[in-house]
Amino acid sequence: MVKIQENQVTVITQPGEHSYVYSKYLEPIAVVKPGEVVEIHTKDAFGNRVTNENDLPSVVLVDVKGLNPQTGPIYIEGAEPGDTLVVHIIDIQPDRDWAVSALKESFGGLSSTDLTPSLQEPLPEKVWIYKIEDGMVTHNKQLSFPWRPFLGTIGTAPELESISSLTPHKHGGNMDVPDVKPGNKVYLPVKNKGAFFYTGDCHAGQGDGELCGVALEVSARVTLKFELIKQKSIEWPRIESETEYMVVGSARPMEDAAKIAYSELIYWMEEMGWDKFEAYQALTQIGKLYVGNMVDTNYSLVAKIEKKYADVILKDE
Amino acid sequence: MVKIQENQVTVITQPGEHSYVYSKYLEPIAVVKPGEVVEIHTKDAFGNRVTNENDLPSVVLVDVKGLNPQTGPIYIEGAEPGDTLVVHIIDIQPDRDWAVSALKESFGGLSSTDLTPSLQEPLPEKVWIYKIEDGMVTHNKQLSFPWRPFLGTIGTAPELESISSLTPHKHGGNMDVPDVKPGNKVYLPVKNKGAFFYTGDCHAGQGDGELCGVALEVSARVTLKFELIKQKSIEWPRIESETEYMVVGSARPMEDAAKIAYSELIYWMEEMGWDKFEAYQALTQIGKLYVGNMVDTNYSLVAKIEKKYADVILKDE
Amino acid sequence: MVKIQENQVTVITQPGEHSYVYSKYLEPIAVVKPGEVVEIHTKDAFGNRVTNENDLPSVVLVDVKGLNPQTGPIYIEGAEPGDTLVVHIIDIQPDRDWAVSALKESFGGLSSTDLTPSLQEPLPEKVWIYKIEDGMVTHNKQLSFPWRPFLGTIGTAPELESISSLTPHKHGGNMDVPDVKPGNKVYLPVKNKGAFFYTGDCHAGQGDGELCGVALEVSARVTLKFELIKQKSIEWPRIESETEYMVVGSARPMEDAAKIAYSELIYWMEEMGWDKFEAYQALTQIGKLYVGNMVDTNYSLVAKIEKKYADVILKDE
Amino acid sequence: MVKIQENQVTVITQPGEHSYVYSKYLEPIAVVKPGEVVEIHTKDAFGNRVTNENDLPSVVLVDVKGLNPQTGPIYIEGAEPGDTLVVHIIDIQPDRDWAVSALKESFGGLSSTDLTPSLQEPLPEKVWIYKIEDGMVTHNKQLSFPWRPFLGTIGTAPELESISSLTPHKHGGNMDVPDVKPGNKVYLPVKNKGAFFYTGDCHAGQGDGELCGVALEVSARVTLKFELIKQKSIEWPRIESETEYMVVGSARPMEDAAKIAYSELIYWMEEMGWDKFEAYQALTQIGKLYVGNMVDTNYSLVAKIEKKYADVILKDE
Incomplete structure (x- = not known):
């Protein structure tokens, strides 16, 4: 458990390996009180391993357990099954000055995948590196978009299941919803004592649908505050x-x-x-x-x- | 064929029965030149038959062939297979001061239907009448929305098929897309000599998804202008x-x-x-x-x- | 209309072009009485144009309007909307000694298609010719299957729509169901006076799912008898x-x-x-x-x- | 861990609570060697709680964590990630003389569910009790079917996820496939050391699709033998x-x-x-x-x- 008090903000970084599941079976890395402001450090969807246009995902990710390493679980004091966890998203700051996107083999909205297979050859891999600068995220003049950061994945542990950090479901998880952004509140179901909160997969921006499967991926420092609504349950985020x-x-x-x-x-x-x-x-x-x-x-x-x-x-x- | 010249605008009304298909097999009701401005009169999705809250669709529509009666086909002079028809949507005026929505049996986004059947009882039928007034479409204080008119259905005849006016596909048809509105241009494939253009199903406004299946339905006068892009084909609208x-x-x-x-x-x-x-x-x-x-x-x-x-x-x- | 009496069996062949739609808008090619035995001549799914392994579909079908040319419409005397048409499938005889299958571009169960698009390259085209002999349909020792003939497409005209002969729906059409075979009866809805019956796309055999999209395609002589159930309607075949x-x-x-x-x-x-x-x-x-x-x-x-x-x-x- | 040697067959029963997930995070209840014959005792899909026609699922299951309680995890000696586990299904014997089926609220193939919601009222609940006798499973003359037992759920733990025993996926799980029956072999991926095998949800018989969601549910004694194919991985069962x-x-x-x-x-x-x-x-x-x-x-x-x-x-x- 790593937890350092620093100007009223609790900084939470992952000790050891990040998680690739939303699960109650893992050991909490921090305990947070409702009302406390925390700054959570997250890795990008590739675990920060794709750093330039020659880092093909099929090569540099070959021994990785998954995409979307999560920071967590974070234990929310007082949270009990049947409550609702409200997450106030206060701020998202990139912790580097670049973002990355890529075409990954057998992945994405206009490709066959392992769950929608075809016998066709996969699309070619390709990496794009973007500079974050002056409120823009820029690869070149043609690929230059506003800085619109949000949390790609956010959620709590399910009651019994451990769900991949690639999968969105009732617990939240990999929703890739641009409205999970600073200024907004996210309501999540609490299914376990302590809620077991996870987040990660920050995006410097994303279009609707995250078409090729990889947004403008960044590692980031995420400032959040938690609130509990006691004995009020919700089914979906x-x-x-x-x-x-x-x-x-x-x-x-x-x-x-x-x-x-x-x-x-x-x-x-x-x-x-x-x-x-x-x-x-x-x-x-x-x-x-x-x-x-x-x-x-x-x-x-x-x-x-x-x-x-x-x-x-x-x-x- | 009904076509009356009137202040430079050609008025087109349906002689006899409206069409419930997008089809090349029907007789054109008007011939229009590219560049000509036309005012097309359309009926609402219920053929103007649901006029108050006691007109249950299952009763008043019992002998009707379908929903979304179309005005058309309109023959576009010079249109040939392989061209693209550009429709400039200039204006949409309601031809009455009210709109109607309804819950129809076995219809809508949160109901089983004939294509997604269940053994459950259907939802109860219900009709809402709205007043169009002061830029608003109002049933009561709670159900009061801005006037945001658009064409629910618009399209050309397919090459061989006759497609129900309830079905959107490559030819356009019942897309229910709020961006089909005044000020915008719609590009449609031309698959037959004369294009065989149809439109109808005007909405005084609609949310994304047209959730219950029935928007704010109005009959209307639709001002359009046609343009042809010769020997340029598109696959989808x-x-x-x-x-x-x-x-x-x-x-x-x-x-x-x-x-x-x-x-x-x-x-x-x-x-x-x-x-x-x-x-x-x-x-x-x-x-x-x-x-x-x-x-x-x-x-x-x-x-x-x-x-x-x-x-x-x-x-x- | 072509109709030749011959040993009690009425032979029906298509005069002129076959149809690529199930439609009430076309002219009947024959009138048949309930109880009458007819022998209908059908073309294969490729209009008999793919005849050897060098006939790539993308080349020889380039000017063809569709797949599955249908023989019809056949007018059934006495059929009226609200009746059910019963088709007794008496016999299917190939009218040649070979069948054909193929990989077609952007077609088939393990390929992207125009309705499930991807950005991947299409699968390579390939044609297989099979010999029909001794109760088997044989390409080589490895690809050799029993003769199990059935009608890939069979149906009546819908009430208003004209539906592509590639599409199965309430009217029947391209169902590709191996149980549509000699000895069995098919019940079809009658939506128009005369029913407007069509059939074609005979298969010398097919696995469940018709995986690559092209079964063992043959042209054939199909012996049928029609029966009417008056004032009894069904929704699906x-x-x-x-x-x-x-x-x-x-x-x-x-x-x-x-x-x-x-x-x-x-x-x-x-x-x-x-x-x-x-x-x-x-x-x-x-x-x-x-x-x-x-x-x-x-x-x-x-x-x-x-x-x-x-x-x-x-x-x- | 409960493991009793008895005439060469190792009997495995669940100590304490059955599992409602396929998970590597749980403690194995038995260790089995390849080649060893085991008799596994399983509960029915309702945890044996629905015992007569007045036991409405919504009442008697109200405090239950899920359907399909599993017996497991069973640790297979020598199994390592990248191997394939072969399960020889030797025998399935009911451990009682009756089976149960039911209509459950918001469940089943012809009902809206929590994942395909509607606003309609749910179907009425209903329980059917069947007698197992003379090779038949019989409720009354009309509902009487042959005894065709198989394992509704069978699988290994996923690499990282814990998957509900209601969900079939790459690991096997709740496949409800009648071919998982005595005489057949099931191949499963091994993703963890020891494989973590689970099974349960025996069916005395089931039609294709398990239409209402509840087959002929029985508790049973299942005789299996395990075999390992080393360093040979498969993706799906x-x-x-x-x-x-x-x-x-x-x-x-x-x-x-x-x-x-x-x-x-x-x-x-x-x-x-x-x-x-x-x-x-x-x-x-x-x-x-x-x-x-x-x-x-x-x-x-x-x-x-x-x-x-x-x-x-x-x-x-």
Whole structure:
């Protein structure tokens, strides 16, 4: 367990190996109290091993156990099964001045994969290195995008399963949802005493769907604060921004992720006082639904509604 | 054929029955020249038959051949197989002051349907009537949304098939994509001499996914202008706004619609001068992907890129 | 219309072009009475154009409108919307002594396709010619299979749509179900006066799933007899053998085809007197479910139950 | 660890709680040598808690952690990552004279579920008790089926993940494949030292797809023998009967399970000496593909080829 107090912020780094699963079976690396502000150091999706355009993933990752090394588990004091863990994302700072993306063999949205196999030859591997500078993430004039950092993976340990850090599901995990960003709150189910929180896979930016499977990957220092809602359980991760309520559904095929996201948003609206079918109607007319990733072992979709539409019922009562 | 010249605008209304298919086998109702401005009158998705909250769809639609009656086919002079038809959407005006939505039996995104059957009882039917007023579409304080009109269905006849006006596919059709709106251009494949253009199913507004299957349905007067790109063929519908390039993919399961939309956007970027894998990389980092509908016989997804990112290569050469 | 009386059997050959759609909009090529025995001549899936191992499909099919040319439409006297057409498959004789299979570009179960695209290179094209001899269909010692002929495509025209002869759906069409074979009866919905029956795409044999997309393709002479069940409508094709009841569901994703096939088999069992949930239970324990094809625009699955289990209730009453 | 020598057969029963995951993180309950014959005692899918028609699953299972309690983990001496574990299924004997099936809420192939949600009311719960007698499993005259026992779940621990005993995947698990039966061999990947073998969920019989989600569930005594193939790794479970080679693919959507099963069978045929595309061709014409289950968190499909077709190449060389 590594935990150093430093100007009110607890710094958490991984002692020894990072985890490639969301699991209750691992030893916590830190204990954190609700309200405490922590700075968590994360590695990039490649474990920081792809550092230039000659580092082909098939070579430098050959003896690695997986993608998306996670920092964790972090034990949240007071968290008990049936609670909800609220994660306030305060800040994300890159801990280097570059990001990396790549074409990986048998991976990505426009390639066959081990779960959607074909007999075709794989796409060629390729690495892109980007410079982080002046609010932009830049490979060359053509590939230059704004710095829009977020956490690709975030979640708690499931009740019984240990889930790969490549897989998003009810516990959160590898959702690749750009709304998991500074200023927003992520609600996660607590299934074990201590919650067993993990995070990692920071992205300097990403398009919807994370099309080739590899965003603008960075190692980072992530400032978070935890809050517990006692004896209030949720089934799927929720996100709240200043203006929106969101739910992330992760499943295959993609329409099932969409059904989960929207139905859970309806349940959230019922908690706010909406009638189920009125909420169904409202989301039909004003809901938003975008794709977080279309490349992982489960696909993640985000359903959202602006607070100004969802909150009407509360104001009227 | 009904065609009345009126202040430079040709008004097109359906003589006799509207069509429930996109088909080359039907008789054109009008002939239009490229460049000509037309005002097309469309019926709502229910053929204007659901007019109050007691008009249950299962009752008033019992003898109707389908949903989404189309105005068309409209014969475009000079259009030949292998061309692309560009439709400039100039204006959409409701031809009444109300819109309608409904829960229909065995229909919608959170219900079993005839193509995804279950043994469960269907959801209860329900009708919502909205008033169109002051830029808003309002049922009550809780269900009140901005007027954001667009064409739910738009397309050309396929080469051989006659496709239901409930189905989006390569020809366009029932895409339910809110970006098919005034100010934007829709590119459609021409597979037959005269193109055989159809449109209908205007929406006063819709959320992503058209969750319950029925948006804010209106009958409308739609002002369009047609343009032909000769001997230039496309496989799937494209949309261009002032700031974005978009492609609509329609398929099941939903991930296939996503793959189609993004791969076709890559092909479009290749036409602009991009390398295939550089375009794949760019869309990974900056592409957008949202759900048009998750309720039809095919699901429609829209992949897009802002022009400021896609056009860089052009400016550099 | 070509119709020659010959030893009690009416021979039907296609005058002019074969059809690539199941459509009510085409002119019938023959009128047949219920009870009449007909011999229908069909072309193979490639329109008989791939005749040796150098006939690459991408070359010899370049100007062809589609795969699976159909013989039809055949007008069934007395057939009216709401009836069921029963097709007795009496015999299938090859009209040549060879069959053909092939790897086609961007086609097949272990390849990306136009509806499930990837950026990978397509598989290489390849043609296999088989000799039909001594009850076997033989390319070489390694590729030698029994003669098990059946009709790959069979169906009636939909009410409004014209559906590609590559697509199986409610009307039948390209189901690629080996149980559509001599000795069995196929039940098809009648949606138009005269039914507009089509068939073609004979297979000298095929494995479940038609994996590479091209079975052992033959042109053939197909002996059929038609029967009408008046004022009895079905939603999806049914098959009856001496020992089994079967329903074919065709959809994407594949689980939807499975749900359709099994739920329609439950509805059939309800017609026989079963309680819905007892039928659900029986099929859980004794139903069979295999894949017809996993390569077409819709996938076809066949759910079945042995008559000895389904008929119990009838015998008891 | 409970292990009692008894007439050459080692009896293994679960000390304490059964497992609801396939996991390397649990303590082995027995150590077994290759070649040793073991009799493993398993509980039924409901943990033997549903014992009569008034035991509604929603009531009697309310405090249970999951379905499919597993007996295990069993440590296989000498097993190391990269080996293949061969499980000879010698015998399955029920340890009681009855079996149970049920309709469970929000579960099953013709119901919405937590992963394919709808807003519809769930199906009513219902329990069926069957008598095992005279080679039949009988509820009443109408629901009476042959005794065809097999192991619903069988597998090894994954490398890092702990996978629910409801989920089939690369490690085996809840495949619900009737070919996992006495007389057949199951090949499983070894990912951890000792393999960590689990089994359970015996079925007295099951139709393809396990339609309602609950087969004829029994607790049983299962006689197995283990064999190791050293330094030979497989990706997905394989089954060998006297006459067939089979691979089980488990994924969503169902077509992905089909692609996995058939492509892995091609790889197996390549190991036998087949050319990849010749194997693709052979399976197109003679392969079999049926649905194990269509109800779990992943669907399982079985691709197979008769040995008489697959072995030809070996005989010729």
